[in-house]
Amino acid sequence: MKPIFAALIFGTIFVFVSSLGLSQWKRLKDDNLHDPSNPALSLLQEPQDALGVLQYGNAGNSVDWVAALQLGEISPRASLHGDLEPEVLDLDVVMTQTYPLAHVIFPHTPHTEWMSCEMCHEEIFVSKIGANQINMGAILEGEYCGICHGAVSFPLTECDRCHSVRSDDQRRMPASGAVIEHPR
Numbered sequence: 001m002k003p004i005f006a007a008l009i010f011g012t013i014f015v016f017v018s019s020l021g022l023s024q025w026k027r028l029k030d031d032n033l034h035d036p037s038n039p040a041l042s043l044l045q046e047p048q049d050a051l052g053v054l055q056y057g058n059a060g061n062s063v064d065w066v067a068a069l070q071l072g073e074i075s076p077r078a079s080l081h082g083d084l085e086p087e088v089l090d091l092d093v094v095m096t097q098t099y100p101l102a103h104v105i106f107p108h109t110p111h112t113e114w115m116s117c118e119m120c121h122e123e124i125f126v127s128k129i130g131a132n133q134i135n136m137g138a139i140l141e142g143e144y145c146g147i148c149h150g151a152v153s154f155p156l157t158e159c160d161r162c163h164s165v166r167s168d169d170q171r172r173m174p175a176s177g178a179v180i181e182h183p184r
Helices: 039-043 047-051 065-070 108-112 136-140
Strands: 005-009 012-016 091-095 104-107 179-181
Touching: 091 108, 104 108
Parallel strands: none
Antiparallel strands: 005 012, 091 104, 091 179
16 A cells, blocks of 8 residues: 555644545545636645545545544544644443433544644543533534534534434433543
8 A cells, every 4th residue: 555644734634545446535626615717726635635545434535434443544643733743531421411312422542543633632622511502503503513524524414423322321320521531
């Protein structure tokens, strides 16, 4: 496999890869987002070239980013300046203030496998129970989870990816903001 270079720049992941297989992504000139008459369009990388060799995912940009990371297909920087390393944290945070939707369990593991803690804490999320007024309005406006989800991670239209606690399990959940540790 040819090397894949990834850089985390201003919160956006740009992945440079070689192209394989048939395209499931529209060409930039046909995607109804880019102006096909703009001569600068040729300077941009086609989605198939960037994403076509990565693990398939069934949401958003059709890439399973966690699987691509675990298989070594990408190697993003853990921080904006590349000066920090990720520390995998096997810890979940329960969010129960989600009515009428199912409760949310935020899994730190897939996030900390490729980002340093400082990417989110303490500017985006304060590490204190009850200190973050997370709500879907704020997320949809690009705050909290919305800084990445909807931009470089799976889209906000995949509700059950986050709102995953079934109603019969909700009665057994601890209070909102509780931390569930998973010792290794």
